[in-house]
Amino acid sequence: DAGVTQSPTHLIKTRGQQVTLRCSPKSGHDTVSWYQQALGQGPQFIFQYYEEEERQRGNFPDRFSGHQFPNYSSELNVNALLLGDSALYLCASSLARGRLYYEQYFGPGTRLTVT
């Protein structure tokens, strides 16, 4: 089992550009959550996808959007990049199946640098 995988590992973008990050969940998992971790901070919840729909969203602007595919993989899109979007983006997968809580397994992250 490959666990949670994310691509790319590192990415450098310019202000105003758009970026897409990708996540493949652990085998058998149906839910993907995305977190943003700025340098020296704890991760902040962006949103969660279950059954191809956004189920919950944190306090992030609409520039942050996502998608979940039928194979449960997910994308995080960020439009009109700002310098403050520079961070480590973490994907976590889980097996939710309607449960109230479930353990999340984290991927290695994508380091995004906006210049």
Add this chain to the structure above:
Amino acid sequence: KQEVTQIPAALSVPEGENLVLNCSFTDSAIYNLQWFRQDPGKGLTSLLLIQSSQREQTSGRLNASLDKSSGRSTLYIAASQPGDSATYLCAVWGTSGSRLTFGEGTQLTVNP
């Protein structure tokens, strides 16, 4: 709104010392609390998960306790080693949302 605080922000100890990391949270309505380890620039490795009905969990040299009513958890590391050097994050899963809320972490350095 749930807030998680970790004290101290940074800790430097000599090898072999026993140490305690602290975590507090403002809303006691949680399903569980989880401790993670993060190496520089890397993802999160889960260390221990404590259900709200439990008081503690142990794994090897690690022991985590939970006092839900007072909103506190501690992570005890016995006989610390240089390989334990990392950032330790505490996170809670509240009953009002399907997400983890993290503290800002404690950066631990164990000196040989």
